[in-house]
Amino acid sequence: MDKKKLSIILAVVLALMGVVMVRNYISQTEKKFVKEEKKAYVLIATTSIPLGTTIDETMVKFDAIPERYVQPKAISSQSLVIGKRAMADILPGEQIMSTKLTITVKDQSLAMRTPQGKRAMTFVIPYLSAVGGKVRPGDYVDLVGTFPYNAQVDGKTITELVSVTLFQNVLVLGMEGGAPPERGKPAPAVTDLVVTLALSPREVSLLTYAMDQGKLKLVLRPPLETAVEPVAPVEVNTMWQYVFSNLGQEFLSPKDEKPPIVRQQTEKKETPPVQLPPTLEVYRGTEKSSMVIK
Numbered sequence: 001m002d003k004k005k006l007s008i009i010l011a012v013v014l015a016l017m018g019v020v021m022v023r024n025y026i027s028q029t030e031k032k033f034v035k036e037e038k039k040a041y042v043l044i045a046t047t048s049i050p051l052g053t054t055i056d057e058t059m060v061k062f063d064a065i066p067e068r069y070v071q072p073k074a075i076s077s078q079s080l081v082i083g084k085r086a087m088a089d090i091l092p093g094e095q096i097m098s099t100k101l102t103i104t105v106k107d108q109s110l111a112m113r114t115p116q117g118k119r120a121m122t123f124v125i126p127y128l129s130a131v132g133g134k135v136r137p138g139d140y141v142d143l144v145g146t147f148p149y150n151a152q153v154d155g156k157t158i159t160e161l162v163s164v165t166l167f168q169n170v171l172v173l174g175m176e177g178g179a180p181p182e183r184g185k186p187a188p189a190v191t192d193l194v195v196t197l198a199l200s201p202r203e204v205s206l207l208t209y210a211m212d213q214g215k216l217k218l219v220l221r222p223p224l225e226t227a228v229e230p231v232a233p234v235e236v237n238t239m240w241q242y243v244f245s246n247l248g249q250e251f252l253s254p255k256d257e258k259p260p261i262v263r264q265q266t267e268k269k270e271t272p273p274v275q276l277p278p279t280l281e282v283y284r285g286t287e288k289s290s291m292v293i294k
Contacts, residue, residue, distance in 0.1 A: 039064040042074040042095050043081055049090035052140075052226045055081055060096055073097040085138070085223075102171075110196070113137075113173055118198040120173050123211055130175075130193050130218040137174050140221045143167045143197075143207070147214035149235070165231040166210060169221065171198040 149162040174196035
């Protein structure tokens with residue numbers, strides 16, 4: 001092996017050794033720095049926590065994180081997390097922050113349980129119009145109302161009822177009344193319910209007006225059903241269109257339909273050929289004549 005190749009090989013080996021030594025030095029320095037850096041224990045998510053989920057002990061754990069990596073509003077106490085709902089999706093390993101949680105319904109202060117940007121509004125609703133009193137504080141509901149509506153038909157004003165979905169995914173802050181039956185005692189008379197909802201200032205104004213115009217109903221939502229869907233108002237024509245479209249078209253077709261006309265094709269009769277009597281051809285020179293044979 002010549003000296004030129006040998007020197008190249010030695011240079012490559014020395015370069016690799018230098019890289020390894022530098023990386024080991026950097027790694028040891030980082031470990032020493034991290035070891036000496038102060039850490040804080042915060043709660044992190046052990047699993048994916050979707051929006052609207054009520055958090056329990058199995059969804060979070062404590063983890064030691066360098067203080068400079070601790071997020072603002074990170075929570076370090078389980079009592080501040082357990083029983084609350086997620087206001088946004090929380091990923092596995094993500095620090096639990098108070099800005100992503102609702103106030104627990106166990107808090108006795110109504111003002112503290114009212115989310116930011118909302119207002120607590122109370123109204124009275126019949127027992128059967130609130131899912132039979134099964135709604136509880138912390139649930140989410142839709143608010144549906146039926147109101148009279150003035151429509152113009154052939155130049156005349158006609159009043160008809162229209163049902164509309166006013167609000168969707170509304171937080172229930174309180175529910176009182178209903179007089180639930182006690183064990184071993186006769187069921188008391190059903191009373192109206194006193195419902196407190198978390199509404200925006202605009203929604204408060206709309207609900208205040210709607211309360212004096214028609215009837216309201218609460219519709220209970222599943223915990224993870226947070227989507228707000230556009231729902232068209234329903235009046236009598238909309239209802240019947242829905243009924244006929246789901247029951248079939250047999251109700252819309254007239255019953256006195258005439259049977260279909262069956263056209264018969266006529267066969268063409270062929271005329272038999274005319275039979276001519278037998279003849280005998282006679283030639284006289286260049287002339288030709290025919291004689292009928294009888």
